[in-house]
Amino acid sequence: xxPRLSQKRNAAMTLFEVGxxxxxxxxxxxxxxxxxxKAQRRSSRIGCVNNLKQIGLSDRIWAGDNxxxxxxxxxxxxxxxxxMVATGNVLQTFLVMxxxxxxxxxxxCPEDAAHIGTNLFSGLSNSxxxxxxxxxxxxxxxxxxxxxxxxxxxxxxxxxxSGLLVxxxxxxxxxxxxxxxxxxxxxxxxxxxxxxxxxxxxNWLHQTGLATNRLALP
Numbered sequence: 001x002x003p004r005l006s007q008k009r010n011a012a013m014t015l016f017e018v019g020x021x022x023x024x025x026x027x028x029x030x031x032x033x034x035x036x037x038k039a040q041r042r043s044s045r046i047g048c049v050n051n052l053k054q055i056g057l058s059d060r061i062w063a064g065d066n067x068x069x070x071x072x073x074x075x076x077x078x079x080x081x082x083x084m085v086a087t088g089n090v091l092q093t094f095l096v097m098x099x100x101x102x103x104x105x106x107x108x109c110p111e112d113a114a115h116i117g118t119n120l121f122s123g124l125s126n127s128x129x130x131x132x133x134x135x136x137x138x139x140x141x142x143x144x145x146x147x148x149x150x151x152x153x154x155x156x157x158x159x160x161x162s163g164l165l166v167x168x169x170x171x172x173x174x175x176x177x178x179x180x181x182x183x184x185x186x187x188x189x190x191x192x193x194x195x196x197x198x199x200x201x202x203n204w205l206h207q208t209g210l211a212t213n214r215l216a217l218p
Contacts, residue, residue: 048130048150048180049195051106052187055131055148058100060191063139070147070189071096073138085135088164090218091126093133104128109150111179115218126162129218130179131187135164136214143190144207150184151217152176165215169206174198 059070066074071093074080084092094107098121101107108117109130118128134146153160156172167173175184175198183197186204194204205213 126218149186
């Protein structure tokens with residue numbers, strides 16, 4: 001009687017079958033990676049919008065304890081940041097609101113690689129802040145005026161520098177590619193956050209009703 005051959009050899013995959021599996025995995029990776037990248041960018045953008053909403057809420061809470069005025073329109077002698085922010089100092093406004101903000105982590109946009117988020121107010125600097133502070137807004141009575149927002153602006157294609165930025169209504173301003181791919185987010189005085197491209201940014205500037213908008217950039 002001939003010995004029965006083992007069945008184990010038949011269970012092994014051939015080189016051809018291994019090649020098929022590898023090819024399928026590579027195809028799936030090529031198809032899925034762009035989708036995962038889009039999902040990650042969407043999550044980062046939502047995080048940025050949520051942070052700006054929390055900043056807007058902090059401004060309104062602070063105003064409720066200070067005559068219904070935002071810190072940018074209250075003198076330093078009265079606990080605000082008016083004189084400091086007029087020089088382009090972003091940091092002082094957020095330090096004034098430290099109790100309302102709870103954590104400085106919300107001052108950083110997840111898509112902002114040029115700045116680093118932090119959980120500590122001690123040692124907080126412009127390097128931890130992604131958002132500008134608007135100087136001309138006083139309270140919620142001016143709902144379409146800028147309150148805060150992404151600070152990655154370009155003027156005529158040149159990135160805006162840290163400090164005071166004065167923008168006329170017809171300035172060639174736009175978003176840089178530094179975050180959100182040539183788009184950005186603006187927190188308005190009414191507590192809402194708007195997201196849009198360069199054209200939307202131009203429209204929002206006109207809707208403030210100001211000939212010039214003054215912004216302090218980190």
